[in-house]
Amino acid sequence: MTITNPLLSVRDLTVSVRDRGVMKPLVSGLSFDLRAGETLAIAGESGSGKSITSLALMGLLPNNVTVTSGQMLLGDTDLAQMSENQMRPLRGAQVAMIFQEPMTSLNPVQTVGTQLIEAIRAHEPVSYGQARAGAIAALRQVRLAEPERRMGQYPHELSGGMRQRVMIAMALALRPALMIADEPTTALDVTVQREVLELLKDLQRETGTAIILITHDMGVVAETADRVVIMQAGQMVEQGLTPDIFAAPRADYTRSLLAAVPRLGAGAARAAPLPPKAQVPVAQLVDVTVHFDIGANFLGRPTHRVHAVEGVSFDIQPSETFGLVGESGCGKSTIAKALAGLVPYEGQIIINSTSLAGLKAQERKDICRDVQMVFQDPMAALDPRMKVGDAVAEPLLIHGVGTARERKERTAELFDHVGLSSDQMNRYPHEFSGGQRQRICIARALALRPRLIICDESVSALDVSVQARVLALLEELKADFGVAYLFISHDMAVVENIVDRLAVMYLGQIVEMGTRDQVFGNPQHPYTQRLLDAVPIPDPTRERTTYLRAASEPPSPMRRIGDPVPRLMLTDIGGGHLIAPEVTA
Amino acid sequence: MAGYLFRRIFQAVLILLGVSFITFVLLYVLPADPVRQIAGRAATAQTVENIRQQLGLDQPFLVQYGRYLGGLIQGDMGRSYLQKTEVASLIASRLPATLLLMAGGIACELLIGLTFGVIAAIYRGRLLDQGLMVTSFVAVSAPQFVVGLLLLYVFAVQLGWFPIGGYGTFEHLVLPSVTLGIMGSGWYSRMMRSSMIEVLRQDYIRTARAKGLTRARVLTRHALPNAILPIIAMIGIDIGIFMGGLVVVESVFGWPGIGQLAWQAIQRVDIPIIMGVTMVSATAIVLGNLLADVITPFIDPRIKMR
Numbered sequence: 001m002t003i004t005n006p007l008l009s010v011r012d013l014t015v016s017v018r019d020r021g022v023m024k025p026l027v028s029g030l031s032f033d034l035r036a037g038e039t040l041a042i043a044g045e046s047g048s049g050k051s052i053t054s055l056a057l058m059g060l061l062p063n064n065v066t067v068t069s070g071q072m073l074l075g076d077t078d079l080a081q082m083s084e085n086q087m088r089p090l091r092g093a094q095v096a097m098i099f100q101e102p103m104t105s106l107n108p109v110q111t112v113g114t115q116l117i118e119a120i121r122a123h124e125p126v127s128y129g130q131a132r133a134g135a136i137a138a139l140r141q142v143r144l145a146e147p148e149r150r151m152g153q154y155p156h157e158l159s160g161g162m163r164q165r166v167m168i169a170m171a172l173a174l175r176p177a178l179m180i181a182d183e184p185t186t187a188l189d190v191t192v193q194r195e196v197l198e199l200l201k202d203l204q205r206e207t208g209t210a211i212i213l214i215t216h217d218m219g220v221v222a223e224t225a226d227r228v229v230i231m232q233a234g235q236m237v238e239q240g241l242t243p244d245i246f247a248a249p250r251a252d253y254t255r256s257l258l259a260a261v262p263r264l265g266a267g268a269a270r271a272a273p274l275p276p277k278a279q280v281p282v283a284q285l286v287d288v289t290v291h292f293d294i295g296a297n298f299l300g301r302p303t304h305r306v307h308a309v310e311g312v313s314f315d316i317q318p319s320e321t322f323g324l325v326g327e328s329g330c331g332k333s334t335i336a337k338a339l340a341g342l343v344p345y346e347g348q349i350i351i352n353s354t355s356l357a358g359l360k361a362q363e364r365k366d367i368c369r370d371v372q373m374v375f376q377d378p379m380a381a382l383d384p385r386m387k388v389g390d391a392v393a394e395p396l397l398i399h400g401v402g403t404a405r406e407r408k409e410r411t412a413e414l415f416d417h418v419g420l421s422s423d424q425m426n427r428y429p430h431e432f433s434g435g436q437r438q439r440i441c442i443a444r445a446l447a448l449r450p451r452l453i454i455c456d457e458s459v460s461a462l463d464v465s466v467q468a469r470v471l472a473l474l475e476e477l478k479a480d481f482g483v484a485y486l487f488i489s490h491d492m493a494v495v496e497n498i499v500d501r502l503a504v505m506y507l508g509q510i511v512e513m514g515t516r517d518q519v520f521g522n523p524q525h526p527y528t529q530r531l532l533d534a535v536p537i538p539d540p541t542r543e544r545t546t547y548l549r550a551a552s553e554p555p556s557p558m559r560r561i562g563d564p565v566p567r568l569m570l571t572d573i574g575g576g577h578l579i580a581p582e583v584t585a
Numbered sequence: 586m587a588g589y590l591f592r593r594i595f596q597a598v599l600i601l602l603g604v605s606f607i608t609f610v611l612l613y614v615l616p617a618d619p620v621r622q623i624a625g626r627a628a629t630a631q632t633v634e635n636i637r638q639q640l641g642l643d644q645p646f647l648v649q650y651g652r653y654l655g656g657l658i659q660g661d662m663g664r665s666y667l668q669k670t671e672v673a674s675l676i677a678s679r680l681p682a683t684l685l686l687m688a689g690g691i692a693c694e695l696l697i698g699l700t701f702g703v704i705a706a707i708y709r710g711r712l713l714d715q716g717l718m719v720t721s722f723v724a725v726s727a728p729q730f731v732v733g734l735l736l737l738y739v740f741a742v743q744l745g746w747f748p749i750g751g752y753g754t755f756e757h758l759v760l761p762s763v764t765l766g767i768m769g770s771g772w773y774s775r776m777m778r779s780s781m782i783e784v785l786r787q788d789y790i791r792t793a794r795a796k797g798l799t800r801a802r803v804l805t806r807h808a809l810p811n812a813i814l815p816i817i818a819m820i821g822i823d824i825g826i827f828m829g830g831l832v833v834v835e836s837v838f839g840w841p842g843i844g845q846l847a848w849q850a851i852q853r854v855d856i857p858i859i860m861g862v863t864m865v866s867a868t869a870i871v872l873g874n875l876l877a878d879v880i881t882p883f884i885d886p887r888i889k890m891r
Contacts, residue, residue, distance in 0.1 A: 058795055084800075092797030099795075104788040109810050109885055118806070119796040154886040170796065 006033035007177055007210050008057075013070035013080070015049070015056050023068060026052045027234045030070070036177070039204065039211045041225035041242070043218065045257070045463035046434070049234040050214045054180045056080075057212070058097050059087035074178065093123040096171035100183035102163035106155035112139075112166050113151030119170050138169040141206075142199060160328075161192035168199065175207060182214040189327035190490060194534035197224055216463065218261045219493075219536030222246060230254050243540045260468040261538045262493035264520070280353055281315035282451045282484045283339060283371070288312045288347035290334050294558070307557045307565045308334040309345070310508040316452060319478060321485040323495045323502030323516075325531070329557065331508040332488045336454045339486065340373055352451065369399055372445035376457035378437035382429040388440045389415075389425025395447040414443040417480070418473060435466035439473065446481065454486045459494060471498055492535045496520050504528045507557050509568050514577035524579045593878070597871045604867040605657070605860070609650050612856050619854040623666050640666065653860065662864070663857035665850075672861040676843055680865070682752055683842030686765065686835070687827055689758050691820070693766025694773055699816070701770070702777025703809070709782060717774065724771030729830050733764040733837040750839035761838045765830050769823060776819065781812040814885050821870075821877030828866040 013030040016023040027049035034040050042050045055061050057072055059082060072079040074094065079087070099105045107115060116135035120126065126134070132151070139147035142165040155163055164184060171179050181200065185193035201224060204211055213225060221228050222242060229239040230251065237251045249255045290309040293302035309331040316322045324332045338345040341356065341364060349356045351367055359367065372395070375381040382391055393411045396402060402410065412422035418439040429437055438458065445453050455474070459467045471494065477483060489495050495502060496516060503513040504527065512525040523529045559565065568580035620637045621628075637643050641652060656663060662672040701721060705714040740760060741749045747760050784790065785808055793807045831844035839845075843862050850858035882888045 060791060060794055088797050088799065090797070091795055097795045099788060099792065101788055105792045107789040107793065107807050107811070108887055109814075110806075118798065118802075122796055122798050122802075156887045167792070170792075 007036045007038075007074070008034040008212075009071070009073040010053075010057075011071040011073070013053070013056065013072060014068045015052050015061065015065060016068045018064045018066070025068070025234055026065065027056070027231075030229075030231075030236050032229050032236070032239060034178070034210050034212065036210055037204065037208045038227065039213060039225050041213045041215060041221040041228040042231060043215055043221050043228055043257075044231035044237075045216060045465065047233060048231040050231050051182055053231075054097065054182050054212065054214050057178075057180060058091060058095060059084070060091075060097075089123065092119055092171075092176070093174045094176055095178045095180065096174070096176040097180040097182065098164070098167045098171050098184050100186050102160050102167055102187065105167055106163055108155055111152055111154055112158070116151070116166070116170055116173060120173050123174055134173060135169075138173040139166070141172065141203065142166070142169040144169070159192075160188055161195065164188060164192075164196055165199070168196075168203070172203060172207060172209065176209060178210050178212065180212045180214070183216070184213070185220065186215070186217070190492065191327065191530055191534040193220075193536070197536070200224065217536060218258060218464070218538040222538045222540040222542075223536050230257070246538070246540050257465060258538065260465040262464070262468070262471075262491070262497050263538060264493045264496055264532065264535055279318055281350075282318050282320075282352065283486070284315040284348075284350040285335070285339070286313050286348040286350070288335065288338055288345050288349060290331070290338055290343055290345045293561070303561060304558050305561050307508050307559060309338065310565050311347070311567050312503075312505075312508075312510055313347075314503055314510070314513060316484050316486060318451065318484055319482045320501065321474075321478065321487050321499045323499035324486060324488045324505060325490065325492060325495050325502060326505035327490060327531075329507075330505040331557075332505050333456055335505075336373065336456045336486065336488055339452075339454060340371055341368070365399070369448045370451045371454065372448065372450040372452075373454045373456065374438070374441050374445050374458040377461055378434060378441050379429065381441050382437060384429055386428075387426050388429060388432070391429075392425075392440060392444045392447055395444060399448060401448070410447070411443075414446055417446065417477065418443045433466075434462055435470060438462060438466075438470055442470075442473065442477070446477065446483070449481065450483060452484045452486060454488070456488045457490070458487075460489065460491065467494070474498065492532055504531065508565070509580065510570065510578070511568065511580040512578065513570065514575070518575065518577040522577070524573065524577070526582055590879075593875055597875065600871055601864065601867055605654065605864060606650065608860060608863045609653065610646075612859060613646055613649070615854070617854045619666055619856055622854050657864070662861040665858050666855050667853055668855075672857045675846065675858065676861050676865055679841060679843045679846050682840060683831060683835070683844060685758065686761055686831065686840060686842055687824070689762030690765030690769070690827060690830070690834075691823075693762045694769030694823075695766075695820075697766065697770035698773025699777050699813070701774035703781055703804075703812075705774065705778040706781035706785065706812075707804070709778075714778075718778070721771040721774040724767050725775075726771075727767070729764055729768060729833045730837055732767055733760075733834055736760050736764055737837070752839075752841050761834050761840055764837070765827065765834045768830065769826070773816065773819070776816060777812065780815050781808060784808050784812040787811070810884065814881070817881055817884065818877050821874035824873035825866075825870040828869070 010030060010032050013027060014025055015027040016025045030049075030053060032040065042053060044050045052061070052065065056067055057079060059079065061067070067080045070080060074090075077090075079090075082090070106112070113132065113135060116138060117128065117131040120131040120134050121128070124131070136147045136151060139150055144150055144162060144165050150158070150162075150166070155166075158166065168184075184200070185196050188196060197220065200211065203209070213220070215221060225242045227240065228242050228245050230237040230245065230253070232253050237253045238245065238249070245254065246258065249258060288309060289311055292306040292308060294304050294306060312331070312335060314322070324335060326332050334343060337343045339349060339351075352370055354363075354367060356364070356367065382388065389408075389411050392414055393407045396407045396410060401407065411425060415422045415425060420436065420439055420443070424432075429440070432440065441458075459470050462470060474485065475498070478485065487495065487499055499516050501513070501515050502519055503510045504519065504525065505511070506527045512519055512523065512528045519528060520532070523532055570578040570580050572578055620633055620640070620642060624633050624636055641649060644652075653663065660673065662676070664670065665672055665675060668675065701717045705717040708714045737749060737760065740746050747756050751757055790803060790807055793803045798806075828844075831842065832848050833844075834840065835842045835844035836848050843865065846858060847862040849855075850862065
C-alpha cells in the first residue's frame with residue numbers, strides 16, 4: 001500500500017453534551033484516518049458514541065451537543081472549526097450521509113424525484129432538466145428498476161430496501177469524497193441487507209468514495225470493512241485492519257464483543273436432545289388462517305384481502321423452543337397475535353388440549369395464564385408510570401392469585417430468577433437498561449407459571465452482549481420451569497443457537513419445517529437457502545460466493561377478494577422434515 | 586373518488602336532517618310564543634288564535650315538522666313571521682356579506698396564527714417563543730365583543746384609520762375580520778407550534794439538512810408542508826366556531842350579514858329565520874369538513890379517500 005495523505009483525519013476528537021450546565025463527554029480523544037476509496041467501520045454497542053461521531057462529521061449535532069476539542073480534517077479544512085454557513089455547501093457535496101431508518105428518512109409528501117433533484121440543485125448550478133437526468137442516472141446506478149417511474153412515486157409506495165437505495169442514490173448523486181452510512185441495513189430484512197451491502201461495495205468500486213460504516217453488527221463489519229475502529233462508552237478501544245482484529249483482538253472488550261456475536265453453525269456444537277414426542281402438545285395450530293380486508297368499493301365493501309397467515313399448522317411440545325423465522329410481512333407476528341387471542345382467525349388453535357374457538361370470556365382468561373408474551377421493545381412494553389415490581393405482580397393481581405403478601409414474595413422470587421435483585425422492585429422502568437427491562441418483561445411473563453411464552457423478536461433490540469445474556473437466561477428458565485417458547489425472530493444466527501425445531505415462513509405460509517439440524521444442516525427450500533446465505537458471517541477470511549440476488553421484490557400478500565392464495569402442500573422428506581414445493585410466480 | 590363523495594354527501598344529508606329535527610324540537614318547546622310577538626300585546630284571544638291557525642302552529646309537532654321538511658326539499662324555507670318575506674331570499678341577500686367576512690376572518694387567523702406558530706417553533710424555548718405563546722393565550726381568552734369594541738375604540742374612534750361600522754369597502758372589512766380571526770389565531774399558533782416542533786425532529790428533516798439545503802429551504806419545503814397537514818382538518822371544524830363569532834361580530838360592527846339576521850330573529854322569536862340560518866350554517870360546517878377531507882389527499886399522498 002502506498003502512503004498517501006489521508007482523505008479524512010480525525011485527531012483527538014471530543015464531543016460533549018451540556019447537561020444542567022456541566023459538559024459531559026460523549027466521545028473523547030477519538031483519532032482515526034481514512035484514505036480515499038477505503039471502508040472504515042466504526043463498531044460498538046449502544047452508547048459507544050459511534051453515531052455522535054458521524055453527526056459531528058456532518059455538523060448535524062443536536063443543539064446541546066458540541067465538539068469541545070480536536071480536529072476533523074477533510075483535506076485541509078477542519079470540519080470542527082466550520083460555522084453552519086461554511087458547513088452547508090460541504091454537506092451532501094463533499095460528505096454525504098445515509099441513515100438507519102429508510103422508512104422515515106424521506107419526506108413523505110414529496111416525490112422521490114423532487115427530493116433527488118433538490119439535492120443536486122442545492123449544490124450544482126444546473127437546469128431542472130439536467131438535474132432530473134442526473135437523478136435518474138443516480139437511481140439507475142443504485143440498480144433500481146424503472147428509474148423514470150420511481151421519480152414520480154412517493155416514499156410510501158416503495159419498500160424499505162427500495163427507499164434505502166433512494167437514500168444511497170441521493171448521497172452518491174454528487175459524488176462525495178466521503179459517505180457516512182449510519183447503520184444502513186439494521187432496519188432491513190436479511191436478504192435486503194445483503195443486497196444493499198453488495199450495492200455499497202459495487203458503488204465504492206465504481207466511484208472510489210470512501211465510506212465510514214457505523215454498525216453494531218460484527219458480521220457486517222467482517223464482510224464490508226477494510227479497517228475497523230471498536231468503540232465503547234465514547235472511547236476507542238482498538239483499531240486495525242479487519243482481519244487482524246477478528247483474528248487477534250488485543251482488547252478484552254473486543255474479545256468479549258466477538259464472543260457474544262451469534263454465529264451460524266455454532267449451534268451444531270450443542271447436543272440437542274429432542275424432547276420425547278407423544279406428549280400432549282402445549283399448543284397446536286391446525287390450518288390457521290388470518291385475513292385482513294381492506295379497500296372499499298362504491299358501497300363500502302372491501303375489495304382486497306391481505307392473506308397474512310394462510311393455512312399454517314404446527315405444534316409446540318412441552319419444554320420445547322419452537323422457532324418461527326421469515327422476513328417482515330411473512331406473518332410470523334400475526335401467528336403470535338392469533339395465539340395470544342389478539343386477532344380473529346380461522347382454523348383451530350388448541351392450547352393444553354382446549355380449543356380456543358367458542359370459549360367464554362372467563363375460560364379465555366384462564367387459558368391466558370398458560371400463554372404469555374415478551375415483546376420486542378422492552379421500553380414500550382412497560383408502563384413508564386408503574387413501578388416494575390407492580391408490573392411484574394400485575395398478572396397475579398388480574399388473575400386473583402394469592403394475597404398481597406404472597407404476591408409480593410412471588411414477585412421477589414421472580415426478580416431473583418431473572419437475575420435482578422428484589423430491592424429494585426420499587427423503581428421505575430426508566431431507571432433500568434434495555435437488557436434489564438427485558439428481564440423485567442420476562443419476569444412478568446413468568447409470573448403465572450405459563451406453559452408457553454411467545455418471544456416476538458424479544459432480543460432483536462438488544463446489544464449483542466446483552467442479547468447473549470438474555471438468551472442464556474431464557475435457556476436457564478426453560479430448564480427450571482419447564483416452559484416452552486415460541487421464538488419469533490428474523491435473525492437466523494440467534495434462532496439456530498436457541499431453537500429445537502423451527503418453521504420458515506414466506507408470504508403467510510410455512511415453506512420448510514423441521515428440527516434445527518434438519519433445517520440448518522440440510523436446508524431444502526430455495527427460500528430457506530437464500531435466507532441462510534444472506535446472513536453476514538463474522539469472519540473476514542471467509543470468501544463469500546457472489547450472492548444470488550432475488551429476481552424481484554417479494555410479491556404482496558394482498559389479493560383481490562375471490563382470488564385465494566394457492567395452498568402449499570408440505571411433504572415429509574424423512575424424520576419430520578417438511579418441505580413445500582417451490583413457488584412459481 | 587366518486588363513491589367516496591357519494592357516501593360523504595349521503596352522510597351530510599343525514600346530519601342536516603338530524604340538525605333540522607333537533608332545532609325544531611328546541612324551538613317547539615321554547616317558552617316564548619311567536620304568535621304573541623306577531624300579534625302584539627293588545628291583540629284579542631281570537632286574533633291570536635287566527636294567526637296561530639294561519640301559521641299552522643296549532644298543528645301537532647310532527648305535522649309541523651313534516652311540512653317544514655317538505656318545503657325544504659323544494660327549496661322553500663318558509664316566510665318570516667314579521668318581515669313577511671321569503672326566508673330564502675332574506676338569507677340569500679345577506680349571505681355574500683357573511684361569506685366575505687368569513688373569508689376575511691379565516692385569512693386573518695391563518696395568517697397570524699400560522700406565522701406566529703412557525704416563528705415560535707423555530708425559536709422554541711427562547712424569549713420570542715414565550716412572548717408569542719402568552720400573546721396567543723390572551724387571544725384565545727379574550728371575548729370577541731371586548732376585542733371588537735377595543736379595536737373600534739382604538740383604530741376607528743381614536744386613530745380614525747378605519748370606519749366605525751358598516752359595509753362596502755375594504756376598510757370596512759379590516760376590523761371585523763381581525764376581531765373574528767383573533768381568537769382562532771391563538772388556537773392556530775399553538776397548534777402550528779407543536780405540529781412544527783414535532784415535524785422538525787423527524788428523520789427526513791435531518792436528511793434534508795444532510796443534503797446541504799439552506800435552513801430556509803428545509804423549513805419551507807420540508808417542514809411546513811408536513812406541519813400544516815393536521816391543521817387543514819381543523820379549518821373544516823373551525824367554520825362551526827366561526828358561526829358563533831359571526832353573530833357577535835356582525836352586531837358589534839353593524840355588518841349586514843346572516844349573523845345579524847339571526848340575532849334579530851332570535852329576539853323576536855321569528856322561527857322560520859332561526860331555522861333557516863341554522864340550516865345554512867349547518868350546511869356550511871358540513872361542507873367545510875368535506876372540503877378539508879377532500880383537500881387532504883392532494884397534499885398528503887399517503888392518505889387515500891375511502
